[in-house]
Amino acid sequence: MKKEYIRSVLNIFASSPFKPLCIHANKGGDCVRKLSESVYAFCEGDMETVERLNHEIDDIEHEADVIKQTIRGELSSSIMLPVHATDLLNFLKPQDSISDEAQEVSYWLTLRRFEAPPEISTGFLELMDKTLATVEQYEKLVDTLSELLESSFSKRDVDDTLSLVVEVEEMEHQVDVIEKDMVRKIFRNEDVLGGVGVFHLTRLVMGIGKIADNAEHAADRLRTMVLRR
Amino acid sequence: MELFDPLVIMLIIAGLYMAWNIGANDLANAMGTSVGSGALSIKQVIIVAAVFEFAGAVFFGKRVTSTIAKGIVPIDSIAMTDTHLVAIGMLAAILAAGFWITLATFYNLPVSTTHSIVGAVLGFGLIAAYNGIIGFNEINWPVLFKIVASWLISPVLGALLAYIIFSLIRYFILQKSDDPYRIENKFVFLQVATACFIAFAHGSNDVANAVGPLYAALHALDMAGVTVPLWVMIMGGLGMVFGLATWGYRVIETIGTKITELTPTRGFSAEFATATVVVMHSYIALPISTTHTLVGSVIGVGLAGGLAAVDLSVIGKIFLSWIITVPVAALTSALIFVGLLGIGI
Numbered sequence: 001m002k003k004e005y006i007r008s009v010l011n012i013f014a015s016s017p018f019k020p021l022c023i024h025a026n027k028g029g030d031c032v033r034k035l036s037e038s039v040y041a042f043c044e045g046d047m048e049t050v051e052r053l054n055h056e057i058d059d060i061e062h063e064a065d066v067i068k069q070t071i072r073g074e075l076s077s078s079i080m081l082p083v084h085a086t087d088l089l090n091f092l093k094p095q096d097s098i099s100d101e102a103q104e105v106s107y108w109l110t111l112r113r114f115e116a117p118p119e120i121s122t123g124f125l126e127l128m129d130k131t132l133a134t135v136e137q138y139e140k141l142v143d144t145l146s147e148l149l150e151s152s153f154s155k156r157d158v159d160d161t162l163s164l165v166v167e168v169e170e171m172e173h174q175v176d177v178i179e180k181d182m183v184r185k186i187f188r189n190e191d192v193l194g195g196v197g198v199f200h201l202t203r204l205v206m207g208i209g210k211i212a213d214n215a216e217h218a219a220d221r222l223r224t225m226v227l228r229r
Numbered sequence: 230m231e232l233f234d235p236l237v238i239m240l241i242i243a244g245l246y247m248a249w250n251i252g253a254n255d256l257a258n259a260m261g262t263s264v265g266s267g268a269l270s271i272k273q274v275i276i277v278a279a280v281f282e283f284a285g286a287v288f289f290g291k292r293v294t295s296t297i298a299k300g301i302v303p304i305d306s307i308a309m310t311d312t313h314l315v316a317i318g319m320l321a322a323i324l325a326a327g328f329w330i331t332l333a334t335f336y337n338l339p340v341s342t343t344h345s346i347v348g349a350v351l352g353f354g355l356i357a358a359y360n361g362i363i364g365f366n367e368i369n370w371p372v373l374f375k376i377v378a379s380w381l382i383s384p385v386l387g388a389l390l391a392y393i394i395f396s397l398i399r400y401f402i403l404q405k406s407d408d409p410y411r412i413e414n415k416f417v418f419l420q421v422a423t424a425c426f427i428a429f430a431h432g433s434n435d436v437a438n439a440v441g442p443l444y445a446a447l448h449a450l451d452m453a454g455v456t457v458p459l460w461v462m463i464m465g466g467l468g469m470v471f472g473l474a475t476w477g478y479r480v481i482e483t484i485g486t487k488i489t490e491l492t493p494t495r496g497f498s499a500e501f502a503t504a505t506v507v508v509m510h511s512y513i514a515l516p517i518s519t520t521h522t523l524v525g526s527v528i529g530v531g532l533a534g535g536l537a538a539v540d541l542s543v544i545g546k547i548f549l550s551w552i553i554t555v556p557v558a559a560l561t562s563a564l565i566f567v568g569l570l571g572i573g574i
Contacts, residue, residue, distance in 0.1 A: 004337070004479070006254060007337065008337070010483070010487055012524050012540060013536075016537030018537050079539070081538055147409070
């Protein structure tokens, strides 16, 4: 950086971790949106698209990692935030797992072609849709942080945020129900799918379920952060 | 003694250099927060700052100027021995302060012009006492103690006041509204008023750092009476405005583009608290650092939960600059004084 002939108050203003936090949440959302596309392509047997999307998800996940590292790197002990820094880092971790898990599932999609009865593919798509909806609701939740900061945590805005947390939790519960149902269906069709097929699909279903889990976990930590201020 | 005495001319030039520096950096810092929040454009800020800084300096700057000139070192007693000594001593003081400030600014250190000039004037007093011209007990230690205490108190006061102001805004306005962004728009106007206030406050306190030593010399040389001549204050005011116009706008730009966190409600709280504390000190004739008070006020807003991220490590740097500035400025001033006497000026 060019040295200016300046004595300034600038150093007192640290860069806010909240904007990068929102961008990071959206990167997670982008990964899951791509994953959803990939799951649809997978069910139609379009493995080329699955491969392409896998690379795209890899890139987005990497971008999310860089943002996460920047946020962590800038939170030295001298930085004063309106929330506890530990709480913020505790919530960043599960949020980062959203893109990690999406990447994992996307990779598993590339490993094997989909050959299963329509009953399975319908449930599979439903599970993906509900998971994506959960993650998108979670993005909305993280978005309210900027409003919270603007009004400096007014009671009304805090209540709005907390009600979104409850919605994310509710949606994650629905994902759980579909997930359990799917695993049962897969095992019921073990004759058609074969051992490897059962293993592959179970791994995929549990991976997608875990994405919603992570969103719920992050939402829970976000609530702690907002309440423990 | 003539106004065109080379010594007086050198004092005027050195004083103008200090004024330029104060305008270019400290004033720009105080004003930068208004640009950061988008309340005013850079052009508007410079016009507002020029008018109110000048007014503050000319109409409300005499008390602090007298403190710097006569409050710490008994220049009348020194003048009784030799009027010339005061003029040389004050030239040494302003050169030392100017040198230290230039160095600090070059290395982007948060050093205060106020602390530098107080240290430099003290250095002259100490060397005068060392040479037996005055007694050590003739240096006004209680006033010096009050000044140093005010350096500690003023940022804390700024923090406290900013904390209270922002908490009130938060409780009564921000939390009652549906749309916090609209409130911010309403505060834009208030912030324009505060920008005027802070420029006035800054002018009233910081002009002394530039013209205090000049007045002391003029007073000793019998070219100025018990009150500071108007032309001296006008010169100081013009020097600071010139500094702002020739360099300060760049500083404002740098600060303005980087402080986006300081929205109008936050900026208003920090600036109003700073300006109030500074004007209060100008009234009781104590020279304090506007910049350090502003840092305190920003921390106050942060403590009230108004800012996304505040870096408290600045406190350590400022504290260090306090401890270093006074001895360094005093020593440099004493050395320059001895040097000037040595070459027979």
